[in-house]
Amino acid sequence: MRQHKGMRPQDIVILLKIVVLGKKEWQFQDLSRSLYISSAEVSESLNRSSFSGLIDTNRKKVARIAFTEFLKYGLPYVFPQTPGPLSRGMATSHGHPLLKKHIVSSSTYVWPDFEGKDYGQVIEPLYPNQVKAAKEDEKLYEALAMLDAIRVGKVREKKFAFDYFSNLLLNEPSREHNKN
Secondary structure (H helix, E strand, O other): OOOOOOOOHHHHHHHHHHHHHOOOOOOHHHHHHHHOOOHHHHHHHHHHHHHHOOEOOOOOOEOHHHHHHHHHHHHHHHOOOOOOOEEEEEEEHHHOHHHHOOOOOOOOEEEEOOOOOEEEEEOOOOOOOHHHHHHHOHHHHHHHHHHHHHHHOOHHHHHHHHHHHHHHHHOOOOHHHHOO
16 A cells, blocks of 8 residues: 555545445445546545545445544545635535525535536535536435535534534434534
8 A cells, every 4th residue: 555645535525425325335446437536546545545544444334433523523624615706517515405495595606517507606526527426426416515514614504514424424413413
């Protein structure tokens, strides 16, 4: 294994894809095809995640508690984002239908996509083919939008996203969300 030089944004997406696959059997090439990332990069990503303690040494089972903690406490610092100019795209963060039902906002954030039906401030995807992968997997799209709620959201959006990931990864509502 090569020397670890830190996590890359696509590492988070690959781990999320494994989580949303649930108990489905998968191979590296399945992740590669569905995420539009080379098999070699998937392998390198899983090596980095294993070294970081976010996936087991067999590179098949996500360390759910560690991953939840990383998403909550590390993601906004390691992969920060500031909304950019207005563009057409695919809604993310509080513009995603799941969050939109709970959060009222006059603004929308989007991943740039010329075929997108939404219009709002640009949030750069974690990796170049994220929009293509999200269009093909509704559950992955939902999880990626919740990541952006953590990266750029205000307190309410972040609490909703933390609760979402607690349910997805730990099958329990977050304590912080239940206090309010």
